[in-house]
Amino acid sequence: MMSLRDKSCVTGVGETVYMRGSSKTAFELQIEASLKAIADAGLTPKDIDGIIPVGIVSGTADDFIENFGIPDMRFSAIIPHGGASPVMALQCAAAAVAAGVCNHVLITFGRNVSAASNKAGARIHQMPQFHFVTEFEYPIGAIAPAQLYAPMARRHMALYGTTVEQFGEVAVACRKHALLNDNALMKKPITLEDHRNSRMIADPFRLLDCSLESDGGAAIIVSASERAGDLRQPRVYISGVAAGHPDSPGSITQRPDMTSLGIAKAAPRAFQMAGVTHDDIDLTQIYDCFTYAVIRQLEDIGFCAKGEGGPFVENGRLQLGGALPTNTHGGLLSQAHVWGLNHIVELVRQLRGQGGRAQVENAEVGLVSGYGDMGDGALAILRRG
């Protein structure tokens, strides 16, 4: 069977400034990021022949064909799995270019959550995949993701002894990295004590356990490997990529095990495809909608045993200089929340040696996770060419 290993490369990355209160629409932000990614690759908009708009909260593939005047678009897809969608889009794009369907796929996302009366609580109830939540849980007060995820975290704490301080380790690492990133929303250092003292939102989640509501756009280009050599940037190969879904994806309450989600199924497939082991991974970008989600994914991905994610993140292991630098851009917790497309952008920059003040020395192989819709997961292993 054909493997997708190294058949494709991420050849371009782009981001807007991340902020709150942007005057631009989601589509304007998406276009801006897309043009940057296309230019970064050394392509022109007319070279794009595949498009995966993440989530359709901004422009559609047709919007791009029209605005870019794309003469011969051959491929498009929609991936409806929330924050898991960008990494799932890597899989989809890698498959499309490996099969020769098209050459250069634009994966793009933009959002403006400040402009709309579009707050976290109201937003998910407009999405069809949350119809169970909307019908059975919203009316009794389970409204926003923080409240839906919190029982997973509470159970993990009860079963495995995971602590508030361990959640704090994740928040502190992300914030430390955000301070090295000019394009991060959060500018103020935090300590474990600041985390512990932050306001409770949905027990056990405090304010500093929750990702940022923010406006911005991000985009990447995935190209067939045989086309990538002609382009502007050093090659970054997609070596392994896989997706996985939890049992009962649409309703957290019905899952046999709330503390293990879709990425547990995806991870072994991605590692096998890439032909690497956990020891080969120089850095990770882990989807951090909540601090707890990072701890649990580290377990599900196999960096430590089930239940040992809490101790694993202690003593600054996730910080630059630690054994497994994670979310070197600041993550969703301290850079910005653009559904994790910013995690892919950051990993690519690191593997090109363009990580700026947060550069991980000699970064050759890295891992990025996607996580969304209350449990869908995806994992990609990228390597420097």
Add this chain to the structure above:
Amino acid sequence: MTLPTKPIPQATPLSRSYWEAAAEGRLVIQHCAACGKARHYPRLLCDACYSDAVEWKPATGAGRVHSWTVAHHAFHPGFAGELPYTLVTVDLDAGVRALGQWKSVGTPFIGQLVQGRFIPRDDTADLIFESGQD
């Protein structure tokens, strides 16, 4: 000024029997009429035998706590006056899980025996759980 109202469930053809029973204070769970497997929330097909034949069976509302959370922030204005409130996820004896509001004093603990029932409000009924007898 009127107070913001809480959302009410929008029943579908699949779930109408559940909400009609809830309005009468009864908890019913969808079962496959072919193989008997219980499923919740209501779905079109049995994932074991793919039959779409359905029967609704009464459940006692008894179960044990699977997990819980306390809401300290109102993500919907209709709940602002109730903060903090506790949500509890319960393994029902009927073989499925349910989410409800916790109405006993203190926070629940995992494994705690609980009893669920509906309490009416406006145009619907809310599933609530209270500490049960062990």
